[in-house]
Amino acid sequence: MSRSRKHPPGVDPKLLIKDAAKLLPEPSRRLFLRGAASLGALAVLSGCDIVDGETSDKALRVISTFNDRVQALLFNSNTLAPEYPETAMTRPFPFNAYYSEDEAPDIDAEQWQLEIGGLVDNKKPWTLPELNKLPEVSQITRHVCVEGWSAIGSWQGVKLSDFLKLIGADTSAKYVWFQCAEGYSNTIDMPTALHPQTQLTLKFDHKVLPRAYGFPMKIRIPTKLGFKNPKYVTAMWVQNNDAGGYWENQGYNWFSGL
């Protein structure tokens, strides 16, 4: 799943909404609590007014925040996502966003730059040729979507922990925030950013990253659900405040670790 707070030029917001029908609330997100009230669930969980959707929504989000902490504790920097042989790759690897493939950001490589900000010594923006000169790592791992399906893909690029060292990032900061071309965004925890398999990805299956998978650059995190793998990345900030993310802000679990 993916994207968009500001809409890319030429994309009809109405079409975006139509494509998102499977994931977006209908008719209102708040209504999801109505079914719950009938179970009397919240009476047991929190003793609060079970008819009040706002209250139960808050209670569920409090538990989700608790789950973030549990997942941070379960996360082990030395536990690697299983890697697979090339024959295990899912072909074709699915395109997934709430807009169609031809509505995906079409980025001019010449114009593109990776903007660097926050708690970093060297904030010089990076061009694509500069990133391509850095040492390459490769992985064939499983991409697990929050919807339940999964697909095995092959990604090549720069180890994010190496890149953070290279630009003099303060790795004692809590978060790394990514901004994308269409307005999508993600914040991830620093331990995950430093995980050996977290990758600043420039290639898919040893070829230039196709537009469908996030050209010119995406962040591949095999220890997180697919929506925490931002595509079309334009900026990266190292910071101590949680800037949230597109789907996270709508109720999807923040940590979403695998």
Place this chain on the structure above:
Amino acid sequence: MTIEAAVGSSLAPRTTTRLVIHPRWVRVTHWINALAMLMMIGSGWQIYDASPLFGFVFPRQIALGNWLAGALLWHFAAMWLLMVNGVVYIALGILTGRFRRKLFPLYPRDVIDDLFAALRGRLAHDDLSVYNAVQKLLYLGILLTGVVIVLSGLSIWKPVQFHYFTSFFGGYDTARYVHFAAMTAIVAFLVVHVALAILVPKSLRAMIIGR
């Protein structure tokens, strides 16, 4: 009259209390589990609908959460209720000897005999504190299914951190089918369990007031 009951009635002080069939901890954990399972199943159906394994989806009206994110919030909240309650229930079931007393010994011959007796409508329900062989088998089976649904669920939730579990269930995609099959078995059990509780109302009473 059993020796135990005879001794009990002659030695016990005269009170109105009869033998407790289900101690308080069984009743409390039973109903917490019932609530947790309804929430897990309802939200699980909504989660399934986001990426169906088979050629059908569950109607939105009977699923919990209204959309995927809502269902996930419910699923991973009710998960704690289910797990904590389940651990308490299993620990007390073992420590108090209840599982051993109620569920064992269990012989295949008795299961077949009791099954035929039940089908002919001749299975006795006089003493609710003693389970027949079919009940023993079903309760053992549902306990095992409970373990499978929790472990396959953890395999789907954390296929990296708990990758040993995930491999045990044949990988991420297979673990989803196992999780679904365990849900189906639990729902099938629930249908029979609830139908029988309605047919033998004193069993329902025993699970509420203990006697």
